[in-house]
Amino acid sequence: MDAKEFASRYLVDRRNTDSSKWDGLRAKFGEDGLIPLWIADMEFRTCEAITEALAERVRHGVFGYSVVPDEYYAVFSDWMESRYGWRVARESVRFSTGCVTAIAWMIHAFTKPGDACMILTPVYYPFHNVVTNNGRKLVTVPLKYEAGYFTMDYEAIGKAIRENSVKMFIQCSPHNPGQTGKKICPFSRCCGR
Ligand SMILES: Cc1ncc(COP(=O)(O)O)c(C=O)c1O
Missing domain, CATH: 3.40.640.10 (Type I PLP-dependent aspartate aminotransferase-like (Major domain))
Known part of the structure; x- marks a missing residue:
């Protein structure tokens, strides 16, 4: 995918969406119309695999208390191993928000x-x-x-x-x-x- 196609697929105008980056400019800096380089926040839509997984969770429709599932630790360890060659034992990982x-x-x-x-x-x-x-x-x-x-x-x-x-x-x-x-x-x- 070239940059043009990427932009047409993923670029989003975030103004007027309660975005801290754009809509919080006046509160933080006292004026609008600034280029918001103060925050590491994206202009691009998250990839479909993630939005679909979130949508599926929302469709479930119940938002009660949750546990951190075993899969969370396995996915993290797989990522660390495939990317950095480090198999992280489950007992070495703590969940944080x-x-x-x-x-x-x-x-x-x-x-x-x-x-x-x-x-x-x-x-x-x-x-x-x-x-x-x-x-x-x-x-x-x-x-x-x-x-x-x-x-x-x-x-x-x-x-x-x-x-x-x-x-x-x-x-x-x-x-x-x-x-x-x-x-x-x-x-x-x-x-x-
Ligand atoms: C270096 C660094 N660490 C952490 C964060 C934020 O992380 P979290 O939202 O997980 O606390 C940012 C956000 O810009 C960051 O730049």
Whole structure:
């Protein structure tokens, strides 16, 4: 499928659909007519396999309390194995309703109030809030911007860890914001960036 066909099939005008990206502009920035680059949110319709599965669930018509089915863990493990060669045991996986919620759980599991947690900046803003809102000390280390790319500043990272007794490093992978094309991340097997 070329770009033109893709756009004709999947591009959607999201204005006047209560979209945070478009319809929330005035509330957030005080004016309309801006190009909403502030949020990682799509203009393209989700693929048919997903919308059909959701539609089937809606047609079922009962929306009571649910369990997380075994299939959830199996599908996740299959994905990790086929993409990264990592078969993840079911007992190593916990269900979370979002990344930021999961980070909050990790902070509570592995650090104590007042402990230092390190992030690399600039980064998706809730990475800051999730540390401070949970009573931990936020340590930020700027990424190095070199020849058009962000890279990790290992010297500054080491210094920050030593000076602040950092207990947790919260790595955003793939890094947002960042640039593709050059490896930013030492764990490149997971996403190739
Ligand atoms: C780096 C990063 N993590 C997490 C999220 C949001 O994830 P969730 O909705 O699962 O909390 C975003 C959204 O833009 C993001 O950029």
